[in-house]
Amino acid sequence: MSVIEPGxxxxxxxxxxxxxxxxxxxRRMGYRIGVLDPDREGPAAQVADFCIEGEFADRTAxxxxxxxxxxxTIDTEHVPAEVLEWLxxxxxxxxxxxxxxxxxxxxxxxRFLESQGAPQPKYALVLDAKSLREAAAIVGFPCVLKTRQxxxxxxxxxxxxxxxxxxxxxxxxxYRPAILEAFIHFGKEISVLLARDLSGNMxxxxxxxNLHRHHVLxxxxxxxxxxxxxxxxxxxxxxxxxxSALGHVGMMAVELFVTQEGGLLVNEIAPRPHNSxxxxxxxxxxxxxxxxxxxxxxxxxxxxxxxxxAVMINLFGDLWRDGLPDxxxxxxxxxxRLHLYGKxxxxxxxxxxxxxxxxxxxxxxxxxxxxxxxxxxx
Numbered sequence: 001m002s003v004i005e006p007g008x009x010x011x012x013x014x015x016x017x018x019x020x021x022x023x024x025x026x027r028r029m030g031y032r033i034g035v036l037d038p039d040r041e042g043p044a045a046q047v048a049d050f051c052i053e054g055e056f057a058d059r060t061a062x063x064x065x066x067x068x069x070x071x072x073t074i075d076t077e078h079v080p081a082e083v084l085e086w087l088x089x090x091x092x093x094x095x096x097x098x099x100x101x102x103x104x105x106x107x108x109x110x111r112f113l114e115s116q117g118a119p120q121p122k123y124a125l126v127l128d129a130k131s132l133r134e135a136a137a138i139v140g141f142p143c144v145l146k147t148r149q150x151x152x153x154x155x156x157x158x159x160x161x162x163x164x165x166x167x168x169x170x171x172x173x174x175y176r177p178a179i180l181e182a183f184i185h186f187g188k189e190i191s192v193l194l195a196r197d198l199s200g201n202m203x204x205x206x207x208x209x210n211l212h213r214h215h216v217l218x219x220x221x222x223x224x225x226x227x228x229x230x231x232x233x234x235x236x237x238x239x240x241x242x243x244s245a246l247g248h249v250g251m252m253a254v255e256l257f258v259t260q261e262g263g264l265l266v267n268e269i270a271p272r273p274h275n276s277x278x279x280x281x282x283x284x285x286x287x288x289x290x291x292x293x294x295x296x297x298x299x300x301x302x303x304x305x306x307x308x309x310a311v312m313i314n315l316f317g318d319l320w321r322d323g324l325p326d327x328x329x330x331x332x333x334x335x336x337r338l339h340l341y342g343k344x345x346x347x348x349x350x351x352x353x354x355x356x357x358x359x360x361x362x363x364x365x366x367x368x369x370x371x372x373x374x375x376x377x378x
Contacts, residue, residue, distance in 0.1 A: 004070045004297040006030030011069030011091075012044060013037075013056055013083075017341040017351065018273050018289075019044035019075035021281060025290040031297075036065045043341040044075070056080060066090045073250065073296050074272060077103050078150065094249040094296040095271040102246065103269050106148045106179050113266055116245050118238055120266045121257075126178040132166050135180040142183035145169045147176045157215065159183060184265060186257035190224050191276035192239035195251050195291040198298050202243065203291070204236050205284060205304045208276050210255075216349065220276045220312045221367055222283065227258070234264055242269060251292040253277060275314070275351070282337050282356045283310035308358045311366040313373065315353040320346035330355055333369055 004010075006029050012019045015037025023033040023044050035048040038055055045051035050068065054061025056079045066072060071092045074084075077100055084097035102112050113120050124135035126145065136143065141163070147156035156176075158169040170178070189212065193205040209224035210217055227235075239254045253274030255267040277288040286294075286302030294301055319325045330336050340353035355373065359366035 002298060008032070008070040008297065009034055009049075009068060010293065010297070011036065011065040011072040012048075012075055013062065013065070013072065013079045014075035015039060015042035015044035015048075015051065016075050017043050017343075017353075020047055020341060021278075021287075021289045021339075022073075022075065022273065022292060023047045025281075025287060026293045029290070029293065031293065034065055034068050036061055041344060043343060046342045057083060059083060059086065062087055063090070071296050073292070074100075077271060092296075096247065096249075099246050099248055099271050103271055104149055106146055106268075107177075109269060110179065112245075113242070113269075116241055118242065118266050119264055121184055122182040123179050126170070126180050129167065129170065132170055132178075132180065133163075136160075136163060136166060139180050139182050144181050144183050145173060145178050146181060147173050147178050149177075184257050185260060186265075187260045187262075188224075188226075188258045189267065190227065190235060190256050190258060191220070191274065192235050192254040192256065193251070193274065193277045193280070193288060193304075194236075194239050194243060194254075195288075195295050195301050195304070196243045196248050197295045197301050198249055200244065201301060202240055203301045203304045204239070205277065205280055205288065206306045207232055207235055208279065210276050214349070216314070216316075216351075217275050218314055219367075219370060220279055222279045222306060222310050222312075225364075231258065231262070231264065238264065238266065242266075246271070250295045251277070251288050276312075278339070278354050279310040279312040279356060280304070281339070283308055283358060308360060309366060310359065311357045311370045313355045313357070313370045314351055315340075315355065316348070317343075317346035317350040317352050318348045320352070321348075330373055333357065333373070335359065335366065336369065336373070 009032040011034045013036045015035045020043035033048040035044045035051045040053045052061050081097045081100040124138045126132045142161045145158045158172045160169045189210045191208045196202045206223040208220045208222040211219045251273045253270040257265040273288045281287040285305045335358045337356040357366040
């Protein structure tokens with residue numbers, strides 16, 4: 001197993017906020033960073049050593065990145081798997097193309113989870129109007145119609161409450177191949193955040209509890225405040241089994257529903273650093289971004305221990321509707337840390353940054369400060 005020492009070059013396909021925070025941690029460790037992204041002024045390009053402008057599917061651009069890199073990783077699972085498979089003939093690629101082929105297609109991902117015996121919502125494949133009705137008979141109402149590919153943060157998804165709404169829902173996703181899933185009235189959503197190295201060793205971060213608004217992550221609290229020890233252990237075991245079965249290397253998030261009956265259901269897998277793990281960047285001994293770098297470079301994994309309970313709150317472009325937000329409200333709290341991603345266009349619903357609030361006790365006061373800041377609206 002070859003180790004890529006500090007001084008080496010890490011190529012990242014995708015130049016968003018995840019790549020930016022990976023780059024910040026990697027450069028602190030002495031690595032060089034190259035980014036392939038359509039936007040030369042994007043979040044990661046601003047802090048990278050070099051940026052290759054191009055679409056993710058552009059093989060010429062991808063080959064140029066590989067030529068200057070010792071290892072290649074991603075900041076989004078929407079990189080074409082065939083491009084990663086081609087790059088694997090040139091340089092180490094982590095995560096592997098085979099993993100992206102599974103997670104990029106919701107049906108394939110569900111079937112993989114089924115093969116592992118992982119608990120998940122009832123689902124059925126949708127190819128046409130006839131199969132949509134057959135799926136509804138299997139899944140029941142309410143249910144959620146999801147495109148098989150490219151959806152995230154609630155995009156490409158439609159909730160359906162009755163049989164009469166099936167045709168309109170399928171039209172709303174442009175009649176694309178889809179899956180129909182049972183709508184889960186869950187008690188809470190949690191994230192298992194883990195890192196797996198080249199030898200299969202794993203480290204787990206404290207499980208986080210997530211709150212969504214309009215289908216997008218709004219706040220994360222760590223550690224999850226009311227999760228029983230038994231569910232905690234079960235959730236970690238599910239994450240470990242999934243990561244091992246995939247042969248994953250790097251950070252991974254497994255999002256889980258805690259049902260109202262107290263069981264667990266896998267929602268989805270993200271084979272990369274994850275929004276719900278942003279709290280680790282400032283609240284843990286090793287951030288998820290440093291941990292990802294360590295794993296893909298063949299280094300020993302760092303300690304994932306939580307130094308202080310924390311709450312993370314996302315900042316969306318809506319806050320810029322009347323100009324620059326007044327950050328005094330945030331920065332007047334000595335325990336609050338502001339992270340802005342350097343995005344130039346603050347569009348509604350677009351993630352522009354986040355706030356990390358640290359706590360000396362059990363996370364409750366951090367949550368109260370987060371709620372106070374949120375109510376003020378900066």
